[in-house]
Amino acid sequence: MDMLKKLYGPTGWAAILVALVVMLVMVPVMALLVPKTSAFHLSAYTVTLFGKYLCYGIVALAMGLAWGYGGILSLGHGLFFSLGGYMFGMYLMRMIGGLGQYGSNLPDFMVFLDWKTYPWWWWGTDHLAYVLLMVVLVPGVLAFVFGWFAFRSRIKGVYFSIITQALTYAAMLLFFRNETGFGGNNGFTDFKFIAGFPVAAASTRAGLFAITGLVLIVALLACRFIVLSKFGRVLTAIRDAETRVMFCGYNPLPYKLAVWVFSAVLCGIAGALYVPQVGIINPSEMSPANSIEIAIWAAVGGRGTLLGPIIGAGIVNAAKSWFTMSFPEYWLYLLGLIFVLVTLFLPQGVMGLLNRWKRT
Amino acid sequence: MMSISATANSEERSISGAHVLIPGELDLSHGVALYLDAINVSFDGFKAINNLSLTIDAGELRCIIGPNGAGKTTMMDVITGKTRPDSGTAFFGQTFDLTRMREAQIAHAGIGRKFQKPTVFEQHSVFDNLELALKADKSIWGSLFSRRNHEQTERIEELMELIRLQDFCHRPAGLLAHGQKQWLEIGMLLAQEPKLLLLDEPVAGMTDEETERTAELFISLAGKHSLVVVEHDMEFVNSIARKVTVLHEGSVLAEGSMSEVQNDARVIEVYLGR
Amino acid sequence: MRALRVIFYCCLLYALPAHALTQADLAPLVGDDFDAKLTLVDKLGESDDKAAKTVLQALSDGNLSASSSGQVVLSQGDTYVDAATGAPVTVNAADLQDVVVNNRMHRHLDSALAGLSLFDADAKIRLAAAQQLAGHADAEFLPVIVKAVKREQDPKIKKLLLQSQAMILLDSTDAAQRKEAAQILGGSDSPKVRASLAERIDKNAQGSAIETDPAVRQAIVKAIAKIDSSMAMAEYLARIFSGISLGSVLMLAALGLAITYGLMGVINMAHGEFLMIGAYATYAVQGVFRHFFPVQLDWYLPAALPVAFIVTFLVGVILERSVIRWLYGRPLESLLATWGLSLILIQAVRTIFGPQNVEVANPGWMSGGWEVIPNLILPYNRMVIIGFSLGVLLIVWLILTRTRLGLFVRGVTQNRKMADCLGVPTSRVDTLTFGFGAGIAGLGGVALSQIGNVGPELGQSYIVDSFMVVVLGGVGQLAGTVAGGFGLGIVNKFLEPWIGAVLAKIIVLIFIIAFIQKRPQGMFAMKGRTVDN
Incomplete structure (x- = not known):
């Protein structure tokens, strides 16, 4: 009880409760029970779209924690997101069973490559529990190994960003290849079932949306707990004056590593929630551009806050959805401008703007 | 010369004289806090430290002076693990081989350092700065789940009073005046409860009154702690010094009381001759 | 000296048709008998007559035509000359028909031209010819190559010729000759040569190889290794x-x-x-x-x-x-x-x-x-x-x-x-x-x-x-x-x-x-x- 009080004040908890009710009760009801003719009905498309934003929100939160509090600007978060997505995608591919175009037990792309059996790294991917474990483990272990080497040699700041970008780029090239057994260019798509439920059904969509919302709230609370603990203060101290922290007797390595791995795992989970909702995962998700975009979500919302990045992800992606529908030619101009203007004029992001407005 | 019969890294416990050396525990029983012998450091051929040997006794207050580029800061870097020497031995007490330890381990073992440029956590409040420095479990699990207990709060308040920042408890450290930052950093050092304090130009940017108080503080600390003070302010050195070491071109030029050093022909040449 | 050498060459080449080229010699070119055409091409290829080379070149370039009377003429832009003698002739352009050349003839033409060039006084032309031959020498050019090898002074050209010769001899019925050929080919650095060497020792689907003689096989393996190292x-x-x-x-x-x-x-x-x-x-x-x-x-x-x-x-x-x-x-x-x-x-x-x-x-x-x-x-x-x-x-x-x-x-x-x-x-x-x-x-x-x-x-x-x-x-x-x-x-x-x-x-x-x-x-x-x- 004491801890809950520490995390958020009464208004904060009330807001969280409202968010939970909206996401877990109202949206499913509006999508499934309200008749299609009603103005309050939510189409499966809308539910999926907002589900996608929630996934991006989790990623942005992870970025906000690592960058805003830890000073680690990772350009590898797109990779962890995709890895989580691919892990879960493997399960979804297994669940297609013999319903593929070639009627084989293997995914279509493997039939196409004339493969006779699943390669070893597909082992166990037909078990949901195993896959869920992998969704956490694969991004986590990769982040751990990579981070351990990088932080150990005191690679920081922009160097770290560049190296993680190179890592993401290399992984993208790897996943583009057919031999790696992840469907090459086309990736995974045409999913049919998830845990026995048809993927495209409105009820499944609503369920996935609710789960994503729940995960986002839990992740937010976990991040809030971290940030408010002494751990969080050491983290920001490392961001601001790493040498001083060391001479205070803290070893920065485990701190950075822990926050970076946690952040990567959050991305992996977000990716796993994203794939069944969007219905496709391919290597272009790993392109360096995507990872940088994640950073701008956090920047738009406001660095050094937790809610900000989530809001930022919503704003940027809503703008993206609208622009790419109405003026596809101009979206990149706008996105480019957002990058420039936010860094020049809005270093605190939307949250900073709100705070200033609240004070006056 | 003291005999080194065990290093901090070795598991064995060997007998040296009458008592047992325990790796991982500070041992000042021979009365030596810091022992540097034949240390060499070079950067791209430039010898920053040249065959430097220095011994600081337990409880001693030592001042180190020397012209710019004499190797004072590099020596501190070696002691705190920031720079690895090319050769030579560096021991803290009898058990800690400083050349094999990382910065955080050295700090944990009981060496605190104040930088030339005051470095505090600017985004954190004065209280938080001190709390982070406080001697405690500094592992990630410790800091994730530990709660501050009553004694710790009291200790922080005590320190704030000592450094006269009790009125600025919640002010972000970045907003403090230069001299106040110096004091805060000293306070953080004390919060660590180190056995050896390295202080690089501690009174730069302080008013005369503040300087005086710093001198009092240092003198009161000596005995319980060992202090190494690097300073350019000769008046300040004069007011606290019992023993002074003069560094020049990376090695010890002279050592002795302030008046001895001041009358040393070589020291005069270094300071005034060129 | 030079004159002596020319005489020497002429003696060597006595077997080739010595008389000047006439329209009668070219008669097979008119008409559709490709076997006859081929024989003529090969024959011309062994001649040392300058006119023969001109005819072959024109044939290869598609500049040769025949009038309805059966006269073979060579077009030089707007004018025509007699293909055999080189004398200018007047013909009605509408009356002319192109001399048809098929693919098989083209192959023979290339080699024949190359063979002729092997005897050219200019070392550059000989080198180019030798290089062309090295790529695809057919068994029928063995005699020309053998003669050219004997006469050639330039070591680089000689080496190329020897390799072309060895390529042909690789199919010889005499095992000793094949072995020697393999040894010579070891000095080559062409991937083509390597491939055709490998072809001879590789086992086919039935498990048998073209080359069965163990000594020759060994020589081929050695030669391949040598080529590989120079290619590497x-x-x-x-x-x-x-x-x-x-x-x-x-x-x-x-x-x-x-x-x-x-x-x-x-x-x-x-x-x-x-x-x-x-x-x-x-x-x-x-x-x-x-x-x-x-x-x-x-x-x-x-x-x-x-x-x-x-x-x-x-x-x-x-x-x-x-x-x-x-x-x-x-x-x-x-x-x-x-x-x-x-x-x-x-x-x-x-x-x-x-x-x-x-x-x-x-x-x-x-x-x-x-x-x-x-x-x-x-x-x-x-x-x-x-x-x-x-x-x-x-x-x-x-x-x-x-x-x-x-x-x-x-x-x-x-x-x-x-x-x-x-x-x-x-x-x-x-x-x-x-x-x-x-x-x-x-x-x-x-x-x-x-x-x-x-x-x-x-x-x-x-x-x-x-x-x-x-x-x-x-x-x-x-x-x-x-x-x-x-x-x-x-x-x-x-x-x-x-x-x-x-x-x-x-x-x-x-x-x-x-x-x-x-x-x-x-x-x-x-x-x-x-x-x-």
Whole structure:
């Protein structure tokens, strides 16, 4: 009880409760029970779209924690997101069973490559529990190994960003290849079932949306707990004056590593929630551009806050959805401008703007 | 010369004289806090430290002076693990081989350092700065789940009073005046409860009154702690010094009381001759 | 001496038809009897008559026609001559019918012509003929080759002829001859020869090989090994060359990046787009030349250099003045803002030039290549680019070390505040240097347009690699950038054939991470206290 009080004040908890009710009760009801003719009905498309934003929100939160509090600007978060997505995608591919175009037990792309059996790294991917474990483990272990080497040699700041970008780029090239057994260019798509439920059904969509919302709230609370603990203060101290922290007797390595791995795992989970909702995962998700975009979500919302990045992800992606529908030619101009203007004029992001407005 | 019969890294416990050396525990029983012998450091051929040997006794207050580029800061870097020497031995007490330890381990073992440029956590409040420095479990699990207990709060308040920042408890450290930052950093050092304090130009940017108080503080600390003070302010050195070491071109030029050093022909040449 | 030799040759060739060529000899060419035509071609090929060679050449070029009366004539533009005697004739062009040549005849024609050339007095013509024969000598040319070998004095030509002979003898019924042939072929360095040697010892589906004699088989195996080692040498050199070529491009791409990061602490993610703009400037200049000076089209490239430099310089200056100057010393923010700029630049180019790749052609003087040793051809365009990047490097070095701007740049890089106090106009230096770095990238873009596709995403594909060069080489260090660029280029090209381009990239990345473990500041870092904090 004491801890809950520490995390958020009464208004904060009330807001969280409202968010939970909206996401877990109202949206499913509006999508499934309200008749299609009603103005309050939510189409499966809308539910999926907002589900996608929630996934991006989790990623942005992870970025906000690592960058805003830890000073680690990772350009590898797109990779962890995709890895989580691919892990879960493997399960979804297994669940297609013999319903593929070639009627084989293997995914279509493997039939196409004339493969006779699943390669070893597909082992166990037909078990949901195993896959869920992998969704956490694969991004986590990769982040751990990579981070351990990088932080150990005191690679920081922009160097770290560049190296993680190179890592993401290399992984993208790897996943583009057919031999790696992840469907090459086309990736995974045409999913049919998830845990026995048809993927495209409105009820499944609503369920996935609710789960994503729940995960986002839990992740937010976990991040809030971290940030408010002494751990969080050491983290920001490392961001601001790493040498001083060391001479205070803290070893920065485990701190950075822990926050970076946690952040990567959050991305992996977000990716796993994203794939069944969007219905496709391919290597272009790993392109360096995507990872940088994640950073701008956090920047738009406001660095050094937790809610900000989530809001930022919503704003940027809503703008993206609208622009790419109405003026596809101009979206990149706008996105480019957002990058420039936010860094020049809005270093605190939307949250900073709100705070200033609240004070006056 | 003291005999080194065990290093901090070795598991064995060997007998040296009458008592047992325990790796991982500070041992000042021979009365030596810091022992540097034949240390060499070079950067791209430039010898920053040249065959430097220095011994600081337990409880001693030592001042180190020397012209710019004499190797004072590099020596501190070696002691705190920031720079690895090319050769030579560096021991803290009898058990800690400083050349094999990382910065955080050295700090944990009981060496605190104040930088030339005051470095505090600017985004954190004065209280938080001190709390982070406080001697405690500094592992990630410790800091994730530990709660501050009553004694710790009291200790922080005590320190704030000592450094006269009790009125600025919640002010972000970045907003403090230069001299106040110096004091805060000293306070953080004390919060660590180190056995050896390295202080690089501690009174730069302080008013005369503040300087005086710093001198009092240092003198009161000596005995319980060992202090190494690097300073350019000769008046300040004069007011606290019992023993002074003069560094020049990376090695010890002279050592002795302030008046001895001041009358040393070589020291005069270094300071005034060129 | 010369006269004696000619007589000597004539004696050797006594077996060939000695009389002058007549229309009667050429009669088989008229009509559709290809067997007769072939016999004639082969016969002419063994003659030493100059006219025979003319006829064969004309036949090969399709310049031979026959009149309805059966006279074979040779067209020389608008006029005609008698194919046998070379005397001018008047014929009605409408009355003429082309002498038909089929594929089989073409093969015989080539070899016959080659055979004739083997006896030419000019060593160059003999060499060319020998090289042509080496590719595809048929058994029927064995006698010609044997004769030519005996007569040939030039060792290089003789070696080629001997190898052609050995290729034919490889099918001899005499095992000793086959063995000797295999031994001779071991001195070859052609992949074709290697393939046909391997063909003879490889087992077919039934498990039997063409060559069954164990001694000959052994000789063939030895010969293959010998060829392999000389081919490996060529391949090794070729890889070094392509590594250097890739490295020079990487270096060009990274030079400006290293300078601006060292100077201003700004990470410029839009740097790749300067490359792209340089390449598009080249495309535009090419278009102007095509339209206005089509005759001088080959020289559009030198004209593109100043244009590309100036355009990218200006874009660089505008970006520096408007955005980048506000981000000094904030590398993370500058990374994001310049990424935004790169998006805008890419989309702008898409709007102006369209999203597809545009075509930039190599000028004539850059196509082709130089054959250093057999199997090692260095393309001229790559060589020009290597030379060009070294030239740019030299200019950059001179500017940084010999000019006032260079002095200012080095001063500001080391201590901005101090330079400011000394009256260095730091803000102008920043603008100029950023523009300069952009201009270098523009020149790099001109080079890139000559070896790869030019499209809006051109810069994106180089940005990761150029950052790796900077990380590896150390920031703000010219020597580091050079070593990093060439090092990465060569390592990449050596890894590629073993493990493929993608894995090579990953290995290189792992290598860089491992390298940074040892030297976090790169290969050529400034050391000492100034680096920290």
